[in-house]
Amino acid sequence: MTDFEKLSGIDRREAIKRVSVLLGGVAFVGGSSLMTACAGDRPPAADTTASATTAPAPIGEFTVADQQYLDEVADTILPTTPKSPGAKAAATGPFMALMVTDTYTPADQKIFRDGMTALETACKAAHGVGFMQATPEQRTALLTTLDAEQHAYQKTRKPDAPQHSFRMMKELAMLGFFTSEIGYTKAMRYKETPGKYEPCVPYVAGETSWASHA
Template structure:
């Protein structure tokens, strides 16, 4: 084989690879880009912080969901990751939660006492659980289930939740298969 033959064969292989990869990658590109139409106001974010703080309140041993800026976390996940239908349900849920609070207590959720908020969200959680048990496939999600799931996910994956609410070892030294557990110990972060 001559040098000229070797170069032409190598260029043919590389050219085929480049053309082939373009055709392969073309199938991975979305036809259209859908941008979220969901708009969160500072009031909505403060509202979600308060809902999160009621679900995971500040205790003597760890800060609550407000310290993890859970409202901002929910905003990012809902706008960037949720399908359009779930985005709409989530935003409508903020209004529904406030309406239900007004119907039960004659005041907005933000104006309720800590005990009233806990009582109200506990009842709403039971309602959401019943809805989720009986919902058919393809039925929309319950707005409070989404809020609660995002609160738990956002809090325990935040720096505050992982390092202060859970036991955290930044750089574990080795794997230990059997660690004594005392009742009341925190769960491990990693």
């Protein structure tokens, strides 16, 4: 079972709230539906990671190739650094597919899937190759353009207007990574609890933030 499937219901609720702070305090796509899905009990989902004996499996309408595609998108948003592995190492692509399948409305699912198609079309138009064949520099340039587009869209978007597809991708990439074991222990500092209560801890500029606990 993957790291994100090991999270309990309350952990997932708190994770969504906390990662929303990283996005400027905005509500995640899926709104109350996503929060409700994270709170309720449901049968364990199929393992979405590969092993020596188990092959990756489709998730809803997302094929294994789709999940690999999302892994690369997420890894472009959150790449490997000298301090931490990137989003692909945290199996963020399968996480994104699972969350869209389990928590998004049919309308939002369509926007997300159409966004994947639009991303591929835009990459071919800009660079002459699909996203999976593009260089890291080409991928970064494309996603930077889409990120600026979704930021501009957010400023004029009405409450009842559909969400921007890249906003969805970026939200789920960040949520999947920063609630994974890698995100908690590599990108952030993690200390097993319970432990000694320390109300004030000195902060040194440049240190990674502490991983929160539910």
